[in-house]
Amino acid sequence: xRRLSIASLALLLVAGLAGCANSLGAxxxxxxxxxxxxxxxxxxxxxxxxxxxDEDAWLILTYGSSSCPNEPREISETAxxxxxxxxxTSGGPVCTADLGPTAYRVPAPVPRGTSVTIDLGPxxxxxx
Numbered sequence: 001x002r003r004l005s006i007a008s009l010a011l012l013l014v015a016g017l018a019g020c021a022n023s024l025g026a027x028x029x030x031x032x033x034x035x036x037x038x039x040x041x042x043x044x045x046x047x048x049x050x051x052x053x054d055e056d057a058w059l060i061l062t063y064g065s066s067s068c069p070n071e072p073r074e075i076s077e078t079a080x081x082x083x084x085x086x087x088x089t090s091g092g093p094v095c096t097a098d099l100g101p102t103a104y105r106v107p108a109p110v111p112r113g114t115s116v117t118i119d120l121g122p123x124x125x126x127x128x
Contacts, residue, residue: 026060026072029103036061036103045101047087047120051128052105056112058128060104060120062087068095069102075109083109084119 035050036059047062047070062070068091076084085106089095110116117127 024072024074024106026104026106028069028071029059029105032061032101032103033059035059045099046124048124049085049118049120049126049128051108051112056108056110058085058106058108058118060085060106062102062104063099064089064102065091065095066098066100066102067091069100071102072104072106075106077109078119081115082117082119087121 033050033052035053036048037050045063047060049061050059051057052059060072062072064070068089070087071090072085073088074086076086078084108114115128117125119125
């Protein structure tokens with residue numbers, strides 16, 4: 001009986017963790033890759049994006065609360081070669097009031113090196 005309880009608990013934990021995975025395939029990175037450069041805006045830095053040099057993926061740098069970072073949730077192609085990446089705040093109902101960078105790797109819907117324009121929100125369009 002005890003083994004059954006432990007197995008059931010383990011299964012629930014695995015299912016719960018799988019539910020937290022980003023459906024977009026975005027992976028939060030532990031460090032900021034060299035490809036991502038800061039804009040120099042100290043008070044309200046905009047997000048940025050760059051090609052990953054090693055694979056068909058985009059590297060995205062967002063700024064916000066370190067406990068509730070802005071993360072990529074959806075990519076949509078708005079025109080030929082133009083994409084919009086919707087960013088949303090993640091985390092719980094209580095977030096720290098700091099302003100920190102968070103980097104993500106997102107599988108790109110086009111091969112690496114393809115000329116694209118990416119919209120990361122109001123006023124932030126980046127050509128790669």
